[in-house]
Amino acid sequence: MALKIGDLVPDFKAKTQSGEKFEISNHIGKPLVIYFYPKDNTPGCTTQACSFRDQYQDFQDLGAEVIGVSGDTIESHDKFANKHNLPFILLSDEKRKLRSLFGVPTHFFGLIPGRVTYIIDKEGKVVSVYNSIKANAHIEHALEIVKEM
Template sequence: MKVGDKIPEFTLLDQDGKAFSSLSLIGKKNFVLFFYPQDSLPICIREACAFRDAYYDFVENNFEVFGVSSDSREVHKRFKKSYSLPYRLLSDEKAAVRELLQVPSMLFGLLPGRVTFVVDKEGVIRKIFNSAFSASSHVKEAIATIRG
């Protein structure tokens, strides 16, 4: 995947077992998908909380935010509640969407990668940001993109 590509069609379940389809937002709303390795890792917690703390900026600019990892819906539900996350967490347990969007692994393939996609309401990818160890940079890059 690269900037300018259309986001492919996919469906994942969120922490409550509700289906999310990438096509459901096309023509309606911009969105940010941030892929992260695991709910319980400290850097992942910092990233999720950074998106939480900036959530109003995204909503104010007509963007929805979705966190994606391979954790189960049950783990996501606890994580969302523990950190008061206002956005949906999507469970990609089989890494099918991670593979579809070509999110690379990190640490010699031991951990799933940390990549953020900013997608406009037409479904066009406007930004792809890949940084394994800088959680706050994902939010900063996404906000800079949505503000144009």
């Protein structure tokens, strides 16, 4: 079942691009922008990640943290983050457990993992779900919602 506005973000753990443990419970208390994307180093996903990178300080100035999630390996995320100087957390979801937990849909008959951004408030409640294959649109939407919080 897909997360919707008003739901609490589910409790989860994952590994970051540097192999460190990530627990969502340690990040509740500040706004979170959690974006799911299909794959490292593809044109749309690279554009999206670099756009979040370019606006990252704006999110930080608003007290928000950006977290990217895809099914790529920790090693792939590490190379992707280093290649593009990504300052935010990338979580590895190789078994698609997080996608399932959040209810992120797939596109093109289940062949391509979906692109969805969730905005979570300080209390851990979902305040926005943005589902669009347009990579660039996610950053503008997320920043607008975080500014309103």
